Amino acid sequence: MAGSKQPQPEQPPEQQPAPSHEQQPAKPSEQPPAPGCACDKARPPADLANLPRTIWWDTDPSDGRPAVMLIDQTRLPLQGDILACRTLAGVETAIQSLALRGAPALGVGAAMAVAIWSENEHQGTDAAQWLDGIDAAAERIAAARPTAVNLSWGAEQIRGYAHSRLAANPPDDLAAAKAAIVDFARQMAADDEATNRAIGANGAHLLPPDANVLTHCNAGSLGTAFFGTALGVVYTAYDQGRVAHVWVDETRPLNQGGRLTAWELMCVGIPCTLIADNMAASVMAQGWVDAILVGADRICANGDTANKIGTLSLAILAQRYGIPFYVCAPSSTVDYNLADGSLIPIEQRDPRELEGFTATGTASAPNALAARALDMFTGKEGREVKLKGGHRVFVDRKGGGYTFDAWFRNTPPKVSAYNPAFDVTPAELISAIITERGVFKPGEL
Ligand code: MRU
Numbered sequence: 001m002a003g004s005k006q007p008q009p010e011q012p013p014e015q016q017p018a019p020s021h022e023q024q025p026a027k028p029s030e031q032p033p034a035p036g037c038a039c040d041k042a043r044p045p046a047d048l049a050n051l052p053r054t055i056w057w058d059t060d061p062s063d064g065r066p067a068v069m070l071i072d073q074t075r076l077p078l079q080g081d082i083l084a085c086r087t088l089a090g091v092e093t094a095i096q097s098l099a100l101r102g103a104p105a106l107g108v109g110a111a112m113a114v115a116i117w118s119e120n121e122h123q124g125t126d127a128a129q130w131l132d133g134i135d136a137a138a139e140r141i142a143a144a145r146p147t148a149v150n151l152s153w154g155a156e157q158i159r160g161y162a163h164s165r166l167a168a169n170p171p172d173d174l175a176a177a178k179a180a181i182v183d184f185a186r187q188m189a190a191d192d193e194a195t196n197r198a199i200g201a202n203g204a205h206l207l208p209p210d211a212n213v214l215t216h217c218n219a220g221s222l223g224t225a226f227f228g229t230a231l232g233v234v235y236t237a238y239d240q241g242r243v244a245h246v247w248v249d250e251t252r253p254l255n256q257g258g259r260l261t262a263w264e265l266m267c268v269g270i271p272c273t274l275i276a277d278n279m280a281a282s283v284m285a286q287g288w289v290d291a292i293l294v295g296a297d298r299i300c301a302n303g304d305t306a307n308k309i310g311t312l313s314l315a316i317l318a319q320r321y322g323i324p325f326y327v328c329a330p331s332s333t334v335d336y337n338l339a340d341g342s343l344i345p346i347e348q349r350d351p352r353e354l355e356g357f358t359a360t361g362t363a364s365a366p367n368a369l370a371a372r373a374l375d376m377f378t379g380k381e382g383r384e385v386k387l388k389g390g391h392r393v394f395v396d397r398k399g400g401g402y403t404f405d406a407w408f409r410n411t412p413p414k415v416s417a418y419n420p421a422f423d424v425t426p427a428e429l430i431s432a433i434i435t436e437r438g439v440f441k442p443g444e445l
Contacts (some may be wrong), residue, residue, distance in 0.1 A: 205326075209242055221264055
């Protein structure tokens with residue numbers, strides 16, 4: 001995995017200030033939603049041309065080799081680094097570090113990981129050996145994270161295609177088969193966008209005019225190949241006059257809401273207000289939320305749904321305050337093999353995510369002498385500085401300047417920490433599941 005000199009994403013444009021509580025909120029309409037809702041408020045449409053793209057297949061500009069390109073979500077929103085992954089291990093690292101994250105994006109990432117192995121790492125001309133390698137690559141990438149079923153689904157899609165493609169063609173057609181699985185992986189990204197747009201269309205009409213919606217984590221363009229699931233509904237509904245404003249849960253501990261969702265919404269110009277997770281109850285109690293829209297990492301046969309930790313609390317609150325709670329996800333997130341949520345494997349992450357916080361940034365040297373000193377200090381590989389109190393800073397060179405990645409402890413050393421990445425919302429707390437195939441009662445998918 002290597003940084004490339006792709007253009008950086010634009011900073012979000014200035015947007016109108018988030019509505020104050022006095023301006024809040026339109027109560028949900030009791031009227032059934034009119035098709036193509038005519039609440040024609042004078043507001044510009046969402047600027048979807050500014051929506052970030054998450055993952056795509058390209059050629060690494062530094063050496064002309066095929067690469068899986070992805071926006072590094074660990075550094076957003078302040079840095080828009082593009083990673084060029086040229087190996088299976090590179091994509092695997094990106095997934096495990098959450099540079100690439102979000103269930104549908106992981107499905108595409110898994111397929112592209114297998115395709116990049118085939119393009120850049122496979123050697124030889126024996127078709128059977130190639131298929132063995134495809135199987136091994138698919139198995140390895142499927143295990144990179146446990147909870148989002150789309151990851152193993154994506155790996156299985158491309159593995160199955162490789163087998164059937166070769167079975168249907170002469171055994172000496174390996175070069176064509178290799179090209180075909182690259183096309184297949186690229187098509188999965190295109191299909192994901194089409195699926196998300198269908199989720200958006202299916203979900204938008206459930207919202208009343210000028211709704212204030214609340215969302216958790218990032219189920220937006222960044223969690224998919226493009227457009228988003230829960231935010232896909234928001235983007236579609238906003239242009240129909242059904243969404244006026246979005247409450248964004250910051251989503252501890254890694255702040256996918258504060259860092260990614262808020263940035264996405266600001267990029268497209270949809271009014272949003274950031275809240276800490278523990279403010280959601282207060283916002284709902286005041287009648288300021290008309291609907292909750294979340295994504296999903298795995299939906300069981302009975303409708304129990306795993307999503308980012310904190311989703312369960314929202315669903316319980318939604319029931320208390322009579323707010324519809326919608327799960328928005330592609331059909332590929334449904335795991336019919338699991339009867340209920342107690343069987344979903346829940347990812348446990350590094351306790352350091354709770355024990356401190358990370359900060360990343362860039363710096364420039366104030367003068368030539370300082371630049372020389374910093375260049376000597378960072379050397380070729382960059383250098384980690386261990387500070388008192390357990391804080392750490394990693395400094396490296398990039399372009400004409402320097403980057404830093406820091407972790408600062410803000411809890412007692414050796415404190416015990418429990419850090420599950422997901423929780424399971426029982427089906428009975430979910431009003432409906434919105435997929436590209438339509439709107440379903442949980443358990444009736
Ligand atoms: O740990 P993450 O950031 O991969 O968790 C992501 C979520 O929980 C999302 O809500 C879900 O994957 C849907 S993304 C469209």
